[in-house]
Amino acid sequence: MTQTLILASGSPRRRDLLAKAGIRFEVVESGVSETRGASESAHDYALRLARDKALAVSTRCREALVIGADTIVVCDEVILEKPADPAEAARMLKMLSGKVHIVITAFAVARGGRMLESKPVESRVTFRALSNDEIAAYIASGEPFDKAGGYGIQGLGGGFITHVDTDRDNVMGLPVADVIAALKRQGYRDK
Numbered sequence: 001m002t003q004t005l006i007l008a009s010g011s012p013r014r015r016d017l018l019a020k021a022g023i024r025f026e027v028v029e030s031g032v033s034e035t036r037g038a039s040e041s042a043h044d045y046a047l048r049l050a051r052d053k054a055l056a057v058s059t060r061c062r063e064a065l066v067i068g069a070d071t072i073v074v075c076d077e078v079i080l081e082k083p084a085d086p087a088e089a090a091r092m093l094k095m096l097s098g099k100v101h102i103v104i105t106a107f108a109v110a111r112g113g114r115m116l117e118s119k120p121v122e123s124r125v126t127f128r129a130l131s132n133d134e135i136a137a138y139i140a141s142g143e144p145f146d147k148a149g150g151y152g153i154q155g156l157g158g159g160f161i162t163h164v165d166t167d168r169d170n171v172m173g174l175p176v177a178d179v180i181a182a183l184k185r186q187g188y189r190d191k
Helices: 012-020 042-060 086-096 132-140 156-160 168-172 176-185
Strands: 005-007 065-075 078-080 100-111 114-127 161-164
Touching (some): 012 168, 012 176, 042 065, 065 086, 065 176, 100 168, 100 176, 114 176
Parallel strands (some): 005 065
Antiparallel strands (some): 065 100, 114 161
């Protein structure tokens, strides 16, 4: 007997990652507000949002297994969310230029309004030095604006990266191997 699996995310990157893994799922956006608490660490923030998203959708779709996720970028102990405008995107990219930064993607699995498991996965990403012209051209492409840290590893921003210490899918927004293992532990069967 197959079970309904729901991804509680509007992220096209998360959808692509799950689809490429051969997993059948539906998408139901959570509507959870992504606002950081005043003293919340990056790990706690990502984990709380992933859990809140999974719980919000699992409360509405009680029989389904629901995956929630959230990605946070941290550089020099500063949390970089999605840039609001070109100036903020430029500040973020200049901060990342020539440095190692952390990408934390937390995921959570819930059913029936009950949290089953959750985990933050951390990646260390190294950027090469970027010129002001490269930063301006990248911002003009429009790519930075719906991505934590203002770049996408799967797009033009991938050319800025010289090293990633984990699977690239975590940096894209979903640690697929960890998610599949969690689904199996929860008894999920696709076929």
